[in-house]
Amino acid sequence: MYVNDTPYPSTTEVLKAHIGTDWFTEESAARGDAVHSGASAYTQGLFVPSLQPEWQGWLDSAKRWIDQTVDKVILVETRLISVKYGYCGKPDLIAVLRGNNFNTLCDFKTGAAVERWWSLQNASYRHLAKEDKGIITKNGISVRLKPDGSGGLASDCLPYQACLNVFLSELNSFKFFKAA
Numbered sequence: 001m002y003v004n005d006t007p008y009p010s011t012t013e014v015l016k017a018h019i020g021t022d023w024f025t026e027e028s029a030a031r032g033d034a035v036h037s038g039a040s041a042y043t044q045g046l047f048v049p050s051l052q053p054e055w056q057g058w059l060d061s062a063k064r065w066i067d068q069t070v071d072k073v074i075l076v077e078t079r080l081i082s083v084k085y086g087y088c089g090k091p092d093l094i095a096v097l098r099g100n101n102f103n104t105l106c107d108f109k110t111g112a113a114v115e116r117w118w119s120l121q122n123a124s125y126r127h128l129a130k131e132d133k134g135i136i137t138k139n140g141i142s143v144r145l146k147p148d149g150s151g152g153l154a155s156d157c158l159p160y161q162a163c164l165n166v167f168l169s170e171l172n173s174f175k176f177f178k179a180a
Contacts, residue, residue, distance in 0.1 A: 011089035060149035072096040080128035091125035102138035123163035
């Protein structure tokens with residue numbers, strides 16, 4: 001269950017107007033929460049209970065991708081805050097991936113289609129990691145998990161600075177209209 005106990009809007013709240021929620025259902029939200037929870041526990045080496053049979057494939061996909069791709073875990077599902085800009089967020093994973101010697105922000109997705117707002121979300125999380133924890137990330141990816149349990153498909157995000165600028169514009173607009 002998602003909880004934001006800060007006085008700041010979350011990245012997701014800021015971007016909500018651009019997130020196509022037509023296909024969101026209570027079940028897809030519950031599935032997403034369960035898969036993210038399981039992936040978070042798995043990444044930290046904790047016990048991961050089985051999910052409902054119809055959701056298990058997405059979790060198996062996350063586990064397979066983590067096993068094949070992650071070399072070193074830096075941060076998992078931690079609430080980060082930007083006091084400078086006044087927002088917060090909770091990235092799924094920052095890790096050093098196999099074959100690299102730098103940090104990558106990885107965001108797990110259970111949807112099938114790549115969405116443009118993912119790059120804005122990722123850039124906002126990368127900024128949070130830098131400001132709140134001093135963690136520098138060289139790149140960001142979205143990992144689309146598959147319902148059949150096969151490995152996830154990683155997609156590079158659009159350029160960081162341009163996406164952060166767009167996100168900060170959205171944040172300013174969000175705050176402007178929220179204050180009205």
